[in-house]
Amino acid sequence: MRAPLIDNLQYANFSPRIFEEMHDGGVDAVHVTIAYHESFREMVLNLERWNRWFEQHPDLIFKGRGAECVRRAQADGRTAIFFGFQNPSPIEDDIGLVEICHQLGVRFMQLTYNNQSLLATGCYEDDDTGLTRMGRQVVTEMNRVGMVVDMSHSAERSTLEAIDHSTRPIAITHANPAWWHGALRNKSDTVLRALTEAGGMVGFSIYPHHLAGGSDCSLSSFCQMVEEASRRYGADRLGIGSDLCQDQPDSIVEWMRVGRWSKQMDYGEGSADNPGFPAMPDWFGGNLDFGNIRNGLLETSLTEDEVDGIMGGNWLRFYEDSFGARP
Amino acid sequence: MRAPLIDNLQYANFSPRIFEEMHDGGVDAVHVTIAYHESFREMVLNLERWNRWFEQHPDLIFKGRGAECVRRAQADGRTAIFFGFQNPSPIEDDIGLVEICHQLGVRFMQLTYNNQSLLATGCYEDDDTGLTRMGRQVVTEMNRVGMVVDMSHSAERSTLEAIDHSTRPIAITHANPAWWHGALRNKSDTVLRALTEAGGMVGFSIYPHHLAGGSDCSLSSFCQMVEEASRRYGADRLGIGSDLCQDQPDSIVEWMRVGRWSKQMDYGEGSADNPGFPAMPDWFGGNLDFGNIRNGLLETSLTEDEVDGIMGGNWLRFYEDSFGARP
Numbered sequence: 001m002r003a004p005l006i007d008n009l010q011y012a013n014f015s016p017r018i019f020e021e022m023h024d025g026g027v028d029a030v031h032v033t034i035a036y037h038e039s040f041r042e043m044v045l046n047l048e049r050w051n052r053w054f055e056q057h058p059d060l061i062f063k064g065r066g067a068e069c070v071r072r073a074q075a076d077g078r079t080a081i082f083f084g085f086q087n088p089s090p091i092e093d094d095i096g097l098v099e100i101c102h103q104l105g106v107r108f109m110q111l112t113y114n115n116q117s118l119l120a121t122g123c124y125e126d127d128d129t130g131l132t133r134m135g136r137q138v139v140t141e142m143n144r145v146g147m148v149v150d151m152s153h154s155a156e157r158s159t160l161e162a163i164d165h166s167t168r169p170i171a172i173t174h175a176n177p178a179w180w181h182g183a184l185r186n187k188s189d190t191v192l193r194a195l196t197e198a199g200g201m202v203g204f205s206i207y208p209h210h211l212a213g214g215s216d217c218s219l220s221s222f223c224q225m226v227e228e229a230s231r232r233y234g235a236d237r238l239g240i241g242s243d244l245c246q247d248q249p250d251s252i253v254e255w256m257r258v259g260r261w262s263k264q265m266d267y268g269e270g271s272a273d274n275p276g277f278p279a280m281p282d283w284f285g286g287n288l289d290f291g292n293i294r295n296g297l298l299e300t301s302l303t304e305d306e307v308d309g310i311m312g313g314n315w316l317r318f319y320e321d322s323f324g325a326r327p
Numbered sequence: 328m329r330a331p332l333i334d335n336l337q338y339a340n341f342s343p344r345i346f347e348e349m350h351d352g353g354v355d356a357v358h359v360t361i362a363y364h365e366s367f368r369e370m371v372l373n374l375e376r377w378n379r380w381f382e383q384h385p386d387l388i389f390k391g392r393g394a395e396c397v398r399r400a401q402a403d404g405r406t407a408i409f410f411g412f413q414n415p416s417p418i419e420d421d422i423g424l425v426e427i428c429h430q431l432g433v434r435f436m437q438l439t440y441n442n443q444s445l446l447a448t449g450c451y452e453d454d455d456t457g458l459t460r461m462g463r464q465v466v467t468e469m470n471r472v473g474m475v476v477d478m479s480h481s482a483e484r485s486t487l488e489a490i491d492h493s494t495r496p497i498a499i500t501h502a503n504p505a506w507w508h509g510a511l512r513n514k515s516d517t518v519l520r521a522l523t524e525a526g527g528m529v530g531f532s533i534y535p536h537h538l539a540g541g542s543d544c545s546l547s548s549f550c551q552m553v554e555e556a557s558r559r560y561g562a563d564r565l566g567i568g569s570d571l572c573q574d575q576p577d578s579i580v581e582w583m584r585v586g587r588w589s590k591q592m593d594y595g596e597g598s599a600d601n602p603g604f605p606a607m608p609d610w611f612g613g614n615l616d617f618g619n620i621r622n623g624l625l626e627t628s629l630t631e632d633e634v635d636g637i638m639g640g641n642w643l644r645f646y647e648d649s650f651g652a653r654p
Contacts, residue, residue, distance in 0.1 A: 041368055048423030096375030104430055 003308035004028045004070050005290055006315040008203040009084075009152075009174035009241035011256075013248045014053065018287065019060040022079040025287035028312065029070045029080040029319075031108060031173065031241070035090045037259030040097055043090040047104055050081065063105055067319035070312075082319075084108030084150065084173070086256075088119050088138070095134070095141050102145040107323050108173060109142065110150040111135060111162060114268070115261060120151075120158035123184050124268075128155035136165055143168045146324045151195075152185075152241075159191050168322060169199035174241035176205055180225040181212040185269060189232070196237035201318050202229070203241025208278035209269035210243070219283040223296040226310065235306035239315045240293065246286050250276035330635035331355045331397050332617055333642040335530040336411075336479075336501040336568035338583075340575045341380065345614065346387040349406040352614035355639065356397045356407040356646075358435060358500065358568070362417045364586030367424055370417040374431055377408065390432055394646040397639075409646075411435030411477065411500070413583075415446050415465070422461070422468050429472040434650050435500060436469065437477040438462060438489060441595070442588060447478075447485035450511055451595075455482035463492055470495045473651045478522075479512075479568075486518050495649060496526035501568035503532055507552040508539040512596060516559070523564035528645050529556070530568025535605035536596035537570070546610040550623040553637065562633035566642045567620065573613050577603035 005026050011033040012018050022030065034050065035043045054063055064070070064080035073080040083106045091097040091109070101109070111120040111131075119135035121128040131139065139162060142149055149170040151159040162170055172195060178186040187195075192202060204226060211217035212225070229238055245252070253276060257268040267275055283292045290311065297307045332353050338360040339345050349357065361377065362370045381390055391397065391407035400407040410433045418424040418436075428436070438447040438458075446462035448455040458466065466489060469476055476497040478486040489497055499522060505513040514522075519529060531553060538544035539552070556565055572579070580603060584595040594602055610619045617638065624634045 040371070044367070044424075044427055047427060048421070051423060051426050094375070096378060097371070099378050100371055100374060100431070103432070104427070 001071070001074055004074055004312035004316050006070065006312035007031070007240055007242050007244070007287070007290070008171075008201075008315050009033070009205070010244040010246075011086075011248070012244050012246040012286075013252070015247065016057060016060070018246060019053070019057050019079065021287040023060050023077065025290055027079050027287050027290065028073045029064055029082060029315070031082045031084050033086050034083045034106070035085040036087055036113060036256050037089050037261070040090045040092055040094075040101075043085070043101075044104075047083075050083070054081075064107075065105055066323050067316055070316050070319065082107050084110075086110045086150075086153065087113035088117050091138070093118060093134070095137055098138060098141045098147060099145050102147050106147060107319075108148045108150045108171065110153055111138070112155075112158065113153045114257075120162065121155040122153055123155045125155060128157040130157045130161040131165060135162075139165050140167075142166075144326050146322060146326070148322050156188060156191060159187070160194055163191075163194050163198050163200065166198075168326070169201070169318070170195065171201045171203070171318070173201075173203045174205040174207070174210075174243040175202065176210045177225065177229060180228075181210065183210055183269065186210055192229070192233055196233040201237055201239055201314060202233070203239045203315075204229075205241055205243045206281065206284045207243035207245070208280065211281065215279040215281055217281050219281070219292060219296040220299070223293070223300050226297060227300040227302055230302060230306060230310075235302060236309055236314055236317075238310045239318075240290075240311065242284065244286060245277055248277060253277050328398070328401055331401055331639035331643050333397065333639035334358070334567055334569050334571070334614070334617070335498075335528075335642050336360070336532070337571040337573075338413075338575070339571050339573040339613075340579070342574065343384060343387070345573060346380070346384050346406065348614040350387050350404065352617055354406050354614050354617065355400045356391055356409060356642070358409045358411050360413050361410045361433070362412040363414055363440060363583050364416050364588070367417045367419055370412070370428075371431075374410075377410070381408075391434075392432055393650050394643055397643050397646065409434050411437075411475075413437045413477075413480065414440035415444050418465070420445060420461070422464055425465060425468045425474060426472050429474050433474060434646075435475045435477045435498065437480055438465070439482075439485065440480045441584075447489065448482040449480055450482045452482060455484040457484045457488040458492060462489075466492050467494075469493075471653050473649060473653070475649050483515060483518060486514070487521055490518075490521045490525050490527065493525075495653070496528070496645070497522065498528045498530070498645070500530045501532040501534070501537075501570040502529065503537045504552065504556060507555075508537065510537055510596065512537055519556070519560055523560040528564055528566055528641060529560070530566045530642075531556075532568055532570045533608065533611045534570035534572070535607065538608065542606040542608055544608050546608070546619060546623040547626070549608075550620070550627050553624060554627040554629055557629060557633060557637075562629060563636055563641055563644075565637045566645075567617070567638065569611065571613060572604055575604060580604050
């Protein structure tokens with residue numbers, strides 16, 4: 001069977017047209033965000049919307065639960081959709097909701113989204129106090145049930161403590177190395193080494209604020225960064241987490257940044273002059289364009305097997321090890 | 328493999344001691360009530376409590392999802408626990424919650440508990456207006472996902488309309504024939520014929536208010552009723568739904584009857600003189616006592632195969648046909 005194609009982070013304004021593009025682009029699995037700031041009860045409404053899409057478009061998409069769903073998607077020519085939270089808000093202050101959410105299909109949860117959470121510190125806070133008391137308990141529970149700890153929007157110390165405390169490999173589903181582009185959201189070499197040495201995965205983001213040169217970043221610059229990361233961390237620890245926000249109105253980036261936690265606007269990685277979603281680079285606008293990345297990576301010194309791994313094989317191996325209850 | 332033993336309705340004050348009794352009594356599967364008047368969010372807290380029990384007592388119980396879990400329970404010497412609602416309150420006014428609840432493991436839902444609900448009319452209302460607009464939609468959705476319509480506490484017309492509207496067999500999980508004991512909660516011959524002719528199942532209750540003679544009902548009277556029911560409806564449509572409320576304090580029967588829908592006490596099948604749980608008959612006090620029923624049935628004209636079916640085989644066949652998505 002051909003190598004799988006997996007995008008391990010999207011928050012598009014999903015629609016039948018985008019599901020068609022996933023199909024036409026040969027995308028076998030996508031990890032989609034189903035909560036930013038939602039309570040448990042609100043998140044359930046987002047699950048219901050996905051259930052309707054699964055019911056209405058069974059020829060294109062289905063709910064992913066385990067790694068075997070990726071293989072099934074490849075065989076069927078469909079796309080398996082895996083759920084994740086960018087924020088732990090849906091588990092509220094209740095550790096029992098970790099297992100409930102896993103039973104509902106949630107496979108990734110960020111411990112924090114930019115701000116301090118009940119579990120850890122986000123990358124925009126002034127002080128990073130690491131995992132909280134509840135954070136340690138929740139990581140242990142996530143390890144037990146098979147929900148992946150995602151530290152994409154977390155601060156340095158919190159991330160290192162999560163890597164250390166977790167007894168199963170964790171992920172940074174969508175970020176790039178700070179040594180390539182020094183954005184607050186990108187990750188230090190220290191974090192990326194600790195993550196990958198513990199068996200964890202990093203998914204490279206194509207969100208322009210995470211790219212050297214922003215929207216003008218070239219494909220070759222991106223691919224050279226991946227090549228360098230493979231030298232530092234091993235090609236088998238790398239994947240794609242595009243952070244694709246296709247078709248989203250700018251009101252959504254405001255929701256992502258501010259939720260209900262502030263009455264004042266926070267521009268996050270943007271600014272008052274540039275408050276909306278940035279333009280995507282010309283070589284990646286959606287699910288039809290993964291071939292560009294693959295071709296770009298093949299022009300580096302990476303082998304075809306390594307490129308196959310980065311385009312999906314590595315995530316599939318990680319799914320196999322991560323989504324079941326601890327053996 | 329020996330015939331399975333299934334009790335298709337309990338609302339005991341569950342505890343490790345009762346789980347031990349299920350094991351010692353050879354009970355392979357129990358359908359337990361996890362909601363009477365709870366909202367969705369409150370019901371999730373009840374699921375969490377069960378998740379803790381499953382985590383803490385994996386040697387005794389596990390969560391049942393499909394008929395294969397009963398076979399696994401038999402092989403392991405454990406008890407598979409299947410979830411059900413006695414009231415549709417957890418789906419609130421949202422048809423999408425049917426599938427969410429099914430994903431969380433719920434396999435039975437009563438359309439009403441004594442009162443008028445959003446879906447149908449309960450057996451204590453003066454006027455029975457049958458399935459509501461939402462009721463018809465929800466029955467269709469339950470048919471789609473594989474959640475069994477249970478009409479144990481529903482009124483006559485509503486029950487007949489549910490049997491007629493449902494495209495899959497339904498159940499009356501815990502009630503007895505009104506021709507044996509004319510309680511408001513027991514079912515007419517018309518209902519029981521329509522139910523069973525459509526492939527549905529009735530589970531005989533041992534809750535004293537449903538028994539001829541109440542707490543003093545004899546085992547032979549109960550077994551003769553089952554024998555007569557098998558002549559009328561076919562032995563393969565019959566099972567047990569004991570309605571066991573073991574170890575529950577009387578505050579619970581008040582919650583069952585009044586919930587939050589009234590500021591005045593409603594005594595249900597009891598009375599001001601007899602407001603609490605009635606005493607169980609001396610031949611059935613809990614999970615250790617199913618052998619008494621089996622032995623009593625074997626003293627009637629029923630064959631051993633028929634008795635095996637009534638003690639669990641019929642419910643197992645019904646589970647096989649009912650809990651999956653419509654093929």
